[in-house]
Amino acid sequence: MLSAEKRLAFELVKTDGAARLGRVETPHGVIDTPVFMPVGTRASVKSLTTDQLSRLGSQAPSTQHSAPGPTGPQIILNNTYHLMLRPGVDLVEQLGGVHKFMGWNGAVLTDSGGFQLYSLASIRKIREEGVEFRSHIDGTPYFLSPETSVGIQTRMGVDIAMAFDECPAYGISHAEVEKSMEMTHRWAKRSLASRTTSALFGIVQGGVHLDLRKRSVEEIAALDVNGAFDGIAIGGVSVGEPKEEMFEVVNYTAPLLPADRPRYLMGVGTPEDLVNGVAAGIDMFDCVMPTRNARNGSLFTSEGKIHIKNARFAADPGPLDPNCSCVTCTTVSRAYLRHLYVNDEIAASVYNTIHNLSFYLDLMRAIRQSIASNSFSSFREGFLSRLSRDQNL
Amino acid sequence: MLSAEKRLAFELVKTDGAARLGRVETPHGVIDTPVFMPVGTRASVKSLTTDQLSRLGSQAPSTQHSAPGPTGPQIILNNTYHLMLRPGVDLVEQLGGVHKFMGWNGAVLTDSGGFQLYSLASIRKIREEGVEFRSHIDGTPYFLSPETSVGIQTRMGVDIAMAFDECPAYGISHAEVEKSMEMTHRWAKRSLASRTTSALFGIVQGGVHLDLRKRSVEEIAALDVNGAFDGIAIGGVSVGEPKEEMFEVVNYTAPLLPADRPRYLMGVGTPEDLVNGVAAGIDMFDCVMPTRNARNGSLFTSEGKIHIKNARFAADPGPLDPNCSCVTCTTVSRAYLRHLYVNDEIAASVYNTIHNLSFYLDLMRAIRQSIASNSFSSFREGFLSRLSRDQNL
Secondary structure (H helix, E strand, O other): OOOOOOOOEEEEEEEEOOEEEEEEEEOOEEEEEOEEEOEOOOOOOOOOOHHHHHOOOOOOOOHHHOOOOOOOOOEEEEOHHHHHHOOOHHHHHHOOOHHHHHOOOOEEEEOOOHHHHHHOOEEEEEOOOOEEEEOOOOOOEEEEOHHHHHHHHHHOOOOEEEOOOOOOOOOOOHHHHHHHHHHHHHHHHHHHHHOOOOEEEEEEOOOOOHHHHHHHHHHHHHOOOOOOOOEEEEOOOOOOOOHHHHHHHHHHHHHHOOOOOOEEEOOOOOHHHHHHHHHOOOOEEEOOHHHHHHHOOEEEEOOEEEEOOOHHHOOOOOOOOOOOOOHHHHHOOHHHHHHHHHOOOHHHHHHHHHHHHHHHHHHHHHHHHHHHOOOHHHHHHHHHHHHHHHHOO | OOOOOOOOEEEEEEEEOOEEEEEEEEOOEEEEEOEEEOEOOOOOOOOOOHHHHHOOOOOOOOHHHOOOOOOOOOEEEEOHHHHHHOOOHHHHHHOOOHHHHHOOOOEEEEOOOHHHHHHOOEEEEEOOOOEEEEOOOOOOEEEEOHHHHHHHHHHOOOOEEEOOOOOOOOOOOHHHHHHHHHHHHHHHHHHHHOOOOOEEEEEEOOOOOHHHHHHHHHHHHHOOOOOOOOEEEEOOOOOOOOHHHHHHHHHHHHHHOOOOOOEEEOOOOOHHHHHHHHHOOOOEEEOOHHHHHHHOOEEEEOOEEEEOOOHHHOOOOOOOOOOOOOHHHHHOOHHHHHHHHHOOOHHHHHHHHHHHHHHHHHHHHHHHHHHHOOOHHHHHHHHHHHHHHHHOO
16 A cells, blocks of 8 residues: 555566566556556547456466456556546546546556647647647647646546656757757656646656757656656657667667656557567556557457458458457457458447457566566567568568 | 257246236247347447447346346347348358357347338339349349348348348338238248248238238238247338327237237337337337437436437536446446547447447336236336426426
């Protein structure tokens, strides 16, 4: 149990090379890391009921999956930007917070809204004080600042809030990225000063410039306003840069982060990105890929990625993934999943989401198991070589 | 257990006035009647996984729901027309039949395709032999006859097939309805002659003309080609006629049907229609209303029908229906359901479908309970008076 004054506790259980096995204690349960957080943008992990969400992953424990932690997700991510627009923070607070709102008993992390401002909103003005913007839905004007963002996340009752940052676009100059990063640092300090009941993670920026990333880690990690950040994230990646450049940043930055706090790589990524992120020392991930791909019929399997619409699955009686024991893989065939998809049945999105998220959750369990047994390196090697073999089929 | 040569067995357990409590034994389990069959048009009850389908209804048994039969559905309906177009009967048969195709262990009834021919397809020619038509999806030509329809249903492995009939439009003359009915009777005989392993129900037609309905019952009930029909349905209702006219037909026709076989009222209806249908002596119902309404945000509750989009639910922390213990009502609020609906979240359809079908299933359980305890008449009175009170609110 967390003591009353503590918002979050992190225990580094063991390491295997740079890979870390950990436990994050929150007011809504323990999270075994490395962990993947399904994205529930508007307090809904798209296509699933919260009941289904909690049942995700392998149905029956097996030796393959006997890793630390349960099969279902222990933490999900919600989007501050989307929730402040609809249904609005007042309503979420009045209804008892995001957990009660969506009937979710696990932990919740929210982003700060910063990323969505740059990707979705119509921005009126970015000032030192904060950002004036208009809703992408109906043009309503809003204002977000470090204080209002952390305030909103706290009022929604989340376990982990994120500092309000500016996310610079890929391709702008070193000087512009530096200027943006410096504002992120000033905003980080104001975010930290606003922390009350929710744990708060700082965000490292700096684009693809390693010197800036180093400075950013040093400044964010050192911040102390009634305590340091409860965890630190690498932000501003997966914004259009080539995959190699992203991993150059991640591989350089992750080891610089304090070892005694959770490390979160924001918005990443593919299954191989998760494996490579863990190899760099990352503890937490989130990405819309498994849920979004599911709705588009693009499915992750232990034998590679497939598109269920493909005619070769029309009469395929086998399970989507013979090595998966999720509800989808144990109850229906590839032929049935293709039938649902080509006929635009809503259940296609449901079945596909159940599987893709279960695949991600099972992968993280397998990763944790391999770290626990000091075999992460060979696990990674096997995983990546299977992947490249399957892609060459 | 059904004996090897039997396709279906019906036991009339008891009556309470005209209302009947019964048991229909099929190769895929026993069905407690009166029963409502959720509609799974393309081998998918829209918005739900088969796993969710099997978990529908009240989650915990209570005195209120201690009625004969489980809370989940014991039988569903699939559409022959839709399945013969996509994915095609060859594929369904090759994949082991509809049960295996959709991972469903309960019973399956299919309609004959007759109704969809008149409502959806582009008909080329109706002849004595059968109907030439083109798919409403891609124009592919098909042919359906009594023999091919029963053959397709049988090849899909359904528990109960329906005879191939012609469904006359509402508003045509007595002479035209009579002519159509006579063809339905000739087709009924050919359907019955085609029966092999699936049970087969005959269909009574005759439009809104009671003299024709009487003749139709007499001819369909008397048909005997290696045995009589395993059950008899009232077809050709709910095709545009006023509700009063429909119930004039049902109230007149149902008592004429043989008491020793299941009686099925096709395509009906609202909750009050089900209660009134049971009062007329009907055993089986199907309707797209609970699933279609769910997707449109129109929800059935013990306090009347509501539209979840209504702004008065925006901050409503209460359950959708305080008297329901389905997953939706026990895990999320009206405010959350409205939030999902107005944001076009797929989960809105899922939650709403879970509830609407659970409402129907729970209603049928309550009906069975009231017949078992000889109180159906007062149950019906209370139900209809609550309904008219709620509609006057």
